[in-house]
Amino acid sequence: MFEFKITAECPVTGARAGELFTPHGVIETPLFMPVGTQASVKAMSPHELEELGAQIILGNTYHLYLRPGADIVEAAGGLHSFMNWPRGILTDSGGFQVFSLRQLRKITDDGVEFRSHINGSAHFMTPELSIGVQERLGSDVAMCFDECVKLPATEETSRVAMERTLKWALRCKKFHTREDQALFGIVQGALYSDQRIECASRLMEMDFPGYAIGGLSVGEPKEEMYRILDAVAPVLPRGRPRYLMGVGMPDNLVESVARGVDMFDCVLPTRNGRNGSLLTWRGRINIKNAAYERDFGPIDEQCGCYACRNFTRAYLRHLYKCGEILSARLCSLHNLYFLTNLMKKARSEIIKGSFPDFYKNFVSSWLTEDI
RNA sequence: UCCUCGGUGGCGCAAUCGGCAGCGCGGGUGGCUGUUAACCACUAGGUUCGAGGUUCGAGUCCUCGCCGAGGAG
Numbered sequence: 001m002f003e004f005k006i007t008a009e010c011p012v013t014g015a016r017a018g019e020l021f022t023p024h025g026v027i028e029t030p031l032f033m034p035v036g037t038q039a040s041v042k043a044m045s046p047h048e049l050e051e052l053g054a055q056i057i058l059g060n061t062y063h064l065y066l067r068p069g070a071d072i073v074e075a076a077g078g079l080h081s082f083m084n085w086p087r088g089i090l091t092d093s094g095g096f097q098v099f100s101l102r103q104l105r106k107i108t109d110d111g112v113e114f115r116s117h118i119n120g121s122a123h124f125m126t127p128e129l130s131i132g133v134q135e136r137l138g139s140d141v142a143m144c145f146d147e148c149v150k151l152p153a154t155e156e157t158s159r160v161a162m163e164r165t166l167k168w169a170l171r172c173k174k175f176h177t178r179e180d181q182a183l184f185g186i187v188q189g190a191l192y193s194d195q196r197i198e199c200a201s202r203l204m205e206m207d208f209p210g211y212a213i214g215g216l217s218v219g220e221p222k223e224e225m226y227r228i229l230d231a232v233a234p235v236l237p238r239g240r241p242r243y244l245m246g247v248g249m250p251d252n253l254v255e256s257v258a259r260g261v262d263m264f265d266c267v268l269p270t271r272n273g274r275n276g277s278l279l280t281w282r283g284r285i286n287i288k289n290a291a292y293e294r295d296f297g298p299i300d301e302q303c304g305c306y307a308c309r310n311f312t313r314a315y316l317r318h319l320y321k322c323g324e325i326l327s328a329r330l331c332s333l334h335n336l337y338f339l340t341n342l343m344k345k346a347r348s349e350i351i352k353g354s355f356p357d358f359y360k361n362f363v364s365s366w367l368t369e370d371i
Numbered sequence: 372u373c374c375u376c377g378g379u380g381g382c383g384c385a386a387u388c389g390g391c392a393g394c395g396c397g398g399g400u401g402g403c404u405g406u407u408a409a410c411c412a413c414u415a416g417g418u419u420c421g422a423g424g425u426u427c428g429a430g431u432c433c434u435c436g437c438c439g440a441g442g443a444g
Contacts (some may be wrong), residue, residue, distance in 0.1 A: 097405095
């Protein structure tokens with residue numbers, strides 16, 4: 001179980017195509033994982049997710065622990081059964097909430113004392129509690145409870161968080177018992193490549209079935225992120241999946257695949273979709289813009305998603321302006337399909353041996369500015 | 372015919388004693404990267420119904436007119 005098989009490797013770049021075997025099916029990498037924080041990928045039904053090609057989605061330990069509570073999910077037969085999702089689930093540990101809810105918490109070596117963002121109630125999250133919750137949720141992949149620092153961080157701040165992340169990783173590993181659930185370690189170290197390399201090596205001594213790179217794409221320039229990936233990816237074991245947490249812009253994905261990353265997740269396709277920002281092969285468009293009022297073409301000519309096959313930009317703009325729920329659904333669907341397909345395309349190019357051309361073409365045609 | 376209330380940005384409404392005309396929605400634009408986010412930010416937009424008057428100064432007070440709502444007959 002959780003064997004990671006490399007199907008093909010790009011001879012020029014660091015890109016690889018692989019297969020990760022889980023209790024809920026084989027996951028083909030590289031891939032993008034939609035985020036379903038509260039046991040729901042916002043605006044999407046499980047059926048639609050399957051149809052657009054999602055192989056594994058995220059759930060969140062912190063959010064599900066607070067509501068409805070791990071006991072209820074467990075009583076429902078686990079998260080797969082509770083939300084009726086038959087394929088893979090990866091649960092984030094709550095480590096990101098250490099960062100995103102930093103106004104509501106206090107960190108010590110033991111764990112994180114925090115106040116619920118829902119009702120202010122006090123809680124104490126520890127590596128053991130996070131793993132216990134994740135085991136009860138029954139995800140296919142659990143994540144170590146880590147400390148994700150805000151950037152920019154001083155070398156000292158970063159080191160303290162990194163050391164804590166390592167200590168917590170060991171505690172997670174020791175506490176974790178479910179054999180039908182993989183536990184991934186998370187590399188921290190802010191933008192210090194020496195810390196990143198050290199963190200990776202020390203995690204590898206603990207021997208995790210997969211390694212994540214956390215604490216990136218939180219506001220730093222993308223060149224900085226690529227610099228860290230260039231430093232870390234070569235250190236990580238070839239035969240284990242690599243997961244870049246929280247990354248979701250198409251150019252970030254392709255650049256990271258070229259650097260040897262296998263898995264990604266991001267709220268961007270769903271959140272930005274709800275907010276009218278849509279992905280195309282040339283860049284992003286903002287469907288709110290008056291320019292699309294009479295644009296009767298699809299979001300993207302080359303996209304095969306349900307929204308692109310059936311609706312126009314003018315109609316989608318209209319739905320957005322009206323605040324219709326269908327707007328959120330179609331836009332989320334399109335963005336998720338786009339990223340899922342982008343990774344599927346990258347995978348097939350790696351297998352065919354033509355990834356370098358695909359990479360070059362994508363990067364040159366992708367416009368960072370909105371089109 | 373008389374009485375009462377009202378008329379302020381596209382729409383709905385604020386504005387203390389007469390003292391810098393604001394807010395919400397709508398419009399335009401930008402942002403969002405392991406979700407506290409169907410969210411947030413910025414921006415444009417005014418002959419305060421009209422004509423006079425009082426005053427240093429009027430959306431605000433006075434006179435007349437126009438328009439709307441309600442009431443009396």
